[in-house]
Amino acid sequence: MELFNAKFVSHKISRTRWSPVSSTSLQSPEIFATGSWDNEHNKISIWSIKTNVGDDHFEGDPQLLCEYKHDGDVMDLQFLDQEKFAVASSTGSLTIYRFQPSSQKITVVHQWDRTHYYSYGNAPCTSVACRSPEIVTVGEDGRINLFRMDHKGIEHTIDNADSSTIHAVTFLRTDEVLTVNSIGQLKMWDIRQGNKPSQILSISGDRVPLHCVDRHPNQQHIVATGGQEGMLCIWDVRQGTVPCSLLEAHSAEMWEVHFHPSNPDHLFTCSEDGSLWHWDNSGSDNLSLLQSGRNASFMSRNMSASSSINQPHISSWLNTHSAKGRLETTNLLSGQNMSVNSLDVLGKCLVCGTDGEAIYVTRHLGL
Structure with a gap:
């Protein structure tokens, strides 16, 4: 079990x-x-x-450098580079901030107000994806917006992209993004041409909301999503319109899913049920799905896809139904019962935030 440093911060972390x-x-x-x-x-x-000489705190203990008042709930936050980051707000705005290490201050670079809205008022901007200098936002209003860091206006808008709430967005390729919505659909969009999705995928027979999406860092056709029932879905967007695998995961809403950026056989998810899971798909001896303290169910629905892929190497994430696959899961925060709303992983470091008004950090992930 990884050792986490906990920091209680007197506010809920989104x-x-x-x-x-x-x-x-x-x-x-x-x-x-x-x-x-x-x-x-x-x-x-x-x-x-970072632990400085003379500090009287434990190694890895988070230390506050600076903070800045934000209007509305922080719905999403993504870094553009080492200093600038984009923040989506429940007020419908998108703001670019800069953290200046020398002065340890946060300043506003630019703000776009009312990027998401209804006829009667603002709509929450639910998610943001960044591929500098381009930024894409989605919202509760079903709208998709494209921005550029060096332009003050909106580059392109798909006004009626969805009739339901779009919960999350990520870049698939330079001009292509993926979105997930509140009726269980995964959609692919060319953000520069046309106002219709190029592909729509969904869980067969279900209309369960999807809350989060991430793509494999090396094999961009492999996508992971999570949603209201806590199910982890693995998709191959080249094949068919349904997931390759459905993995029973959390007992409540899954809020975020992230492939490890440099070691994508490892994946991490967090949930309303207070759990933070590490999924290890690096083995190849046998088929098992283990959760700390109990056996977890495994469901492989080879819906149409992975067995028909004709290529020399099939990703382990597309082959979880095979006896050659081995998948282990560990709850990294056992005993935590408040919602874990967000996580991020980089190298051997992981950080997550909760409704229990706490931040948890480890620098020693077992990968």
Whole structure:
């Protein structure tokens, strides 16, 4: 079991994100940002886990560097580079902030107000995806917006992208994004051409809301989603319109799913039920799905896809139904019963935030 440093912060945490480190650097991440929600006064905060000589705190203990008042709930937070990050708000706004390490201050670079709205008022901006200089937002109003860091206006809008709430968005390729919605659909969009999805995928027979999505960092056709029933879905967007595998996971809503960015045989999920799961798919001896303390159910629904893929190497995530696959899960926060709303992983470091007004950090993931 990984050892976590806990920091109690007196406000509910909705998002946690590591500041990126150089791809050529061997340095571990040291800076992360958090956003709050459901508080009288919400804020974004910058934290450090670097231990300086003379500090009287434990190694890895998060130390607050600075904070900034934020209007509305922080719905999403994504870094554009090592200093700038985009924040989506329940007020419908998108704001670009900059953290200045030298002065340890947060400043506003630019803000787009009312990017998501109804005829009678603002709509929450539910998710943001960044591929600098481009930024994509989605919202409760079913709208998709494309922005550029160097332009003050909105580059492109798909006004009626969805008749339901779009909960999350991620880039698939340079001009292509994926969205998930409240009726259980995964949609692919060309954000520069047309106003219709190029592909729609869904869980057969279900209309269970999907809350989160992430793509495999090396094999962009492999996608993971999670939703209201806590089910982890693995998709191959090249094949068919249904998931390759459905894995029984949490007992309540899954809020976030993340492939490890440099070791994608490992995946992490968090849930309303207070659990934080590490999924290890790196083995290849036998088929087992283990959760700390009990056996967990495994459901493989080879819906049409993975067995027909004709290629020399099939990702282990697309082959979980096979006896060659081995999948283990561990709850990293056993005994935690308040919702774990957000997580982020980089190198051997993981940070998560909860409704229990706490941040948990480990720098020693077992990968």
